[in-house]
Amino acid sequence: DTAVSQTPKYLVTQMGNDKSIKCEQNLGHDTMYWYKQDSKKFLKIMFSYNNKELIINETVPNRFSPKSPDKAHLNLHINSLELGDSAVYFCASSQDFRQGAEKLFFGSGTQLSVL
Amino acid sequence: QKEVEQNSGPLSVPEGAIASLNCTYSDRGSQSFFWYRQYSGKSPELIMFIYSNGDKEDGRFTAQLNKASQYVSLLIRDSQPSDSATYLCAVLNRDDKIIFGKGTRLHILP
Numbered sequence: 001d002t003a004v005s006q007t008p009k010y011l012v013t014q015m016g017n018d019k020s021i022k023c024e025q026n027l028g029h030d031t032m033y034w035y036k037q038d039s040k041k042f043l044k045i046m047f048s049y050n051n052k053e054l055i056i057n058e059t060v061p062n063r064f065s066p067k068s069p070d071k072a073h074l075n076l077h078i079n080s081l082e083l084g085d086s087a088v089y090f091c092a093s094s095q096d097f098r099q100g101a102e103k104l105f106f107g108s109g110t111q112l113s114v115l
Numbered sequence: 116q117k118e119v120e121q122n123s124g125p126l127s128v129p130e131g132a133i134a135s136l137n138c139t140y141s142d143r144g145s146q147s148f149f150w151y152r153q154y155s156g157k158s159p160e161l162i163m164f165i166y167s168n169g170d171k172e173d174g175r176f177t178a179q180l181n182k183a184s185q186y187v188s189l190l191i192r193d194s195q196p197s198d199s200a201t202y203l204c205a206v207l208n209r210d211d212k213i214i215f216g217k218g219t220r221l222h223i224l225p
Contacts, residue, residue, distance in 0.1 A: 106158035
């Protein structure tokens with residue numbers, strides 16, 4: 001059973017389009033995240049949600065909008081895609097960030113290519 | 116700017132030797148420290164975590180933490196070709212954010 005699953009695995013699209021990436025975790029965790037990994041492999045946090053509540057919102061263009069319908073799901077919608085959005089997007093989850101011992105479990109990643 | 120610094124490598128180590136990976140962090144209020152391994156084209160996987168000063172051993176892996184020097188390291192004993200990967204140091208800072216370093220590429224030479 002996949003603990004953190006995200007779809008699609010690959011996403012190729014034209015500039016200006018709108019796309020979504022979905023993430024689901026079956027670990028019973030309270031906290032979920034979106035990370036972006038650029039071409040130099042730098043992994044940078046974008047958002048985190050704890051039990052459907054937004055707790056971290058890094059300096060990310062407002063074209064990126066996360067949505068958490070329940071604590072097991074965190075989706076990422078991106079409007080008006082730009083070339084610079086090309087990267088691998090990882091969803092992750094952890095038990096509860098407030099416990100101060102965040103061990104992250106990552107999904108397999110979504111390779112986004114904007115043409 | 117709260118940062119986590121790592122040498123990007125590549126670090127080449129002969130098979131069977133000890134690989135030593137280092138990381139420094141800027142936020143003195145950081146609480147927890149992690150090492151993730153990432154194979155090419157795969158997602159990061161947690162291999163070690165440490166909260167207190169000193170050493171923590173798990174199999175061939177030892178994490179070392181020195182909060183006074185703001186320094187974390189990972190030692191891999193008896194290095195195997197399967198240890199070849201990028202190792203990401205991550206720090207939970209006082210803002211409850213996990214900040215990653217840019218990773219060190221490790222090559223184990225057969």
